[in-house]
Amino acid sequence: MKIEYQPIGTIHSTFTEPTGMPIQPAGALGIQGTVEIFPEYRAGLQDLDGFSHIILLYHFHRSHGFDLRVIPFMDTEPRGLFATRAPNRPNALGLSVVKLLDIQGCTLPIANVDILDGTPLLDIK
Template sequence: MIEIRYKPIGIIRTPFKEPKGVPIQSSVAKGVRGEVIVFPEYAEGLKDLDGFSHIILIYHFHLAKPGSLLVKPYMHDEYHGVFATRAPSRPNPIGISVVRLLRIEGNILYVEDVDIVDETPLLDIKPYVPEFDIRRVDRIGWLERNVHKLPYTRDDGRFSRG
């Protein structure tokens, strides 16, 4: 298998200085603002992004401790396979968040509904398009019994480095 390496294209700035206390999904981070600073060499790639109200940020969980294949997720007291969770400690610590794009000024994106730790390395940006991204689902696994906890669940530090 070949080695895969990604290089950050920017940095995400938010009010959250550590993982503990961060909302665990952007859907419950209503009104939390941040900035996405795209490195100048990638700024040309922002052309026409301002036509979208929401974007998908893909980033590296830089503060996550090494992952285990079995994890106890935030909204449940039982262990689950890491791929049945959105825990940040995983074999490839990649995160995704859908955020509202407020405006773009040069290479800085002003965003809202942010559930990301300050100074998180940005790997990619994609436009959020409901016709592409929304699916009708029949089941949501173990979360079906726990999703009601989402509005008040915050990162408690269990997946953070030391």
């Protein structure tokens, strides 16, 4: 079975490298970024302004390979990959809950961003 996804936009943040980036939104309180939705998906933003937070599903575009046991950041014990948020995964999918600040056409200003700049957005929930 072949599964393919096409990005619906791009996530922008101040983080150009994983070093120093928060490892989850709780550690990124107040850090702002934007989501740029490609124009052909703009109509899908209708009624999103009623939400305080959105879930971003994205592709870890700088992830390469994976190990099924990892030592998470700020831990000393090896853990099963699926019990962590490690970005190197069999399917390089990421998920973050961020605060929706506004909707400006195809641009969504967001806060609590723990995502690398240029990350391909796959979906919004």
